[in-house]
Every structure is written in C-alpha cells, then in structure tokens.
Amino acid sequence: MTAAVDPPAERLLHDLGITEPGEIDVEVIAHAVGAVVRYRRLGSGDARIVGLGDRAIITVDERASRVRQRFSVAHELGHWHHHRGRRLICHGAADQQDGVAGCEREADGYAADLLMPRFMLEPLVAGVPMSFGLVYQVAAAFGVSAMAAALRLADVHPAAFALVVEEADGRRWFRRSASLNPRWFVRSAASDMRATADRCRLPRANVAFAAPAQQWFLGQGVKDAEAMYAIDRMACGRAVHLVVVT
Ligand SMILES: [Zn+2]
Structure with missing residues (x-):
C-alpha cells in the first residue's frame, strides 16, 4: 500500500x-x-x-x-x-x-x-520474488543503476531480505528491507560470506542457493529460518550479497 x-x-x-x-x-x-x-x-x-x-x-x-x-x-x-x-x-x-x-x-x-516511484514500482514487483533478476529488470525499466534499483527494492519489496555491499576498497555496509525482522542483526562479515559461497561452489553470479538464515543473521528465531543467498558483482565495482528469508 x-x-x-x-x-x-x-x-x-x-x-x-x-x-x-x-x-x-x-x-x-x-x-x-x-x-x-x-x-x-x-x-x-x-x-x-x-x-x-x-x-x-x-x-x-x-x-x-x-x-x-x-x-x-x-x-x-x-x-x-x-x-x-x-x-x-x-x-x-x-x-x-x-x-x-x-x-x-x-x-x-x-x-x-x-x-522509481512507489505507485509504479509496487505493481511491478507484486508477487515477484526478490532476486538479482528482479533488480536488473527494475534497473532497465526505470533507467537507473542496479545499485539504485537494489536499494529501492529494500524500501518497496515486501520480502524480508538484506543487502550486504562491499565497496571496491573493502569497506562494507548493509541495507535491510522494510519487512526484515527488526530484532535480527545482519552479520556483515563478508569474508565469511565469500567463504560460504566458495564452500557451496557458487557456479556464477546471480544463481541463488538455499542456506540456513543464521549464517547471515543473528537474533531470536534465526536458527529455525531458511534463506536464499546470491552474490552479484555490479558494474559500479561493488560486490552485493543478497540474503532473502524464505
Ligand atoms: Zn547532494
């Protein structure tokens, strides 16, 4: 709404x-x-x-x-x-x-x-799962960068997810989606994430795979939750980790 x-x-x-x-x-x-x-x-x-x-x-x-x-x-x-x-x-x-x-x-x-006004974006994402595919679809439809589209989807998309962004110089920051449990903390240790991705032999960017939510979040109830994880290296040089609670 x-x-x-x-x-x-x-x-x-x-x-x-x-x-x-x-x-x-x-x-x-x-x-x-x-x-x-x-x-x-x-x-x-x-x-x-x-x-x-x-x-x-x-x-x-x-x-x-x-x-x-x-x-x-x-x-x-x-x-x-x-x-x-x-x-x-x-x-x-x-x-x-x-x-x-x-x-x-x-x-x-x-x-x-x-x-990316809500009144245009909300109908476009309604019923569509959060993914990098959707990020690039929104970026193309609205003429914005993938990074801008991903951050906007954190405001507008109804899914519970987090974006963990690694800058080219190694700095890390994250953005939570509006519906992510406010009592869950995001683990922003991207080196662990990369290790996880390597362990799971991530074949290429944009392929999501299931994993326990507690690998990326801390908080009550996390250990019973599952998540989908994907990583994408964007044209701006940032590596973006997407963790969607399923
Ligand atoms: Zn300014």
Whole structure:
C-alpha cells in the first residue's frame, strides 16, 4: 500500500501527469520546477546545482554514464526541493551509500522517489520474488543503476531480505528491507560470506542457493529460518550479497 501522504517527488510526478517509467524525463521535470540541466566536464563530484531565486542551473558531469547522470539530476532536484538557499557540495557516489550526511541522504531519497516511484514500482514487483533478476529488470525499466534499483527494492519489496555491499576498497555496509525482522542483526562479515559461497561452489553470479538464515543473521528465531543467498558483482565495482528469508 502507498503511504497516506505521497512524498514530494511522487506528488510532482502526479502533478505533471507522469504515469509510466518511460515518461520520467529528468530534464523535462527539472524544467517544470525552474531548473535547467547542462552537461559539462566537472573537476570533482558528479553534479552541482546553483540557484538564484526560483531559477537554478544543474550541471552534470558529461563523462558519467546515462543512468548516473539521471540519478544526479534527480538528486540535485532533491536539494532544490529540500535545501533551497543552502550552500551544498555534492560528493560523488550519488547512487547512495550509508553514512552520507543528512542532506545527501534526503536528496538521494528524493531521487529514488522520483525515478522509481512507489505507485509504479509496487505493481511491478507484486508477487515477484526478490532476486538479482528482479533488480536488473527494475534497473532497465526505470533507467537507473542496479545499485539504485537494489536499494529501492529494500524500501518497496515486501520480502524480508538484506543487502550486504562491499565497496571496491573493502569497506562494507548493509541495507535491510522494510519487512526484515527488526530484532535480527545482519552479520556483515563478508569474508565469511565469500567463504560460504566458495564452500557451496557458487557456479556464477546471480544463481541463488538455499542456506540456513543464521549464517547471515543473528537474533531470536534465526536458527529455525531458511534463506536464499546470491552474490552479484555490479558494474559500479561493488560486490552485493543478497540474503532473502524464505
Ligand atoms: Zn547532494
């Protein structure tokens, strides 16, 4: 079910009469709220926004991939909505990681709402099990990165699951789905996970296999639960572990 009050990005889509993923044209949407998008070579970061009164210019790095550019425009529109008049510097990684500052998180949330609105995504995932196959299907349908799609599915998909993400530099963080038991802790020891994957002779990415939930979670009732596990190395260079409670 959708929330009683639509988030501002989804309200904007409704106001503009946008009803299909293919209609989410970030340049047109930006124009509707007084912002012009231009593509240039940027020295640092993926994008920036400069506003004056009710007009703004969003500049996006011309060398970034199209999905990243779209997310960057949507992210800057998030700043335009939530943080107008404040001076902000956006640091790369617009397709999200934990630990980013509050404003960046808010802008990322706005971008996810704008590019993958619940009212379009919920019908698409209804009755479809959570998997990397679904992640790539959503990424293709909505023109976003696989990482952005996976994180959005953690908000919207009804399954209980966790994503454990390994950055290229070895840092790890995780994201829980909305319906994962809040008293279960995620074991984020990815080396153990890799060992598990190796032990099970994981033939290739995107193949899920069953395993006891307690290999990935700690908490009451975990030892009686089963899970499906899969790993995927995404184009962004991150390795993502998906553990779905079955
Ligand atoms: Zn930002």
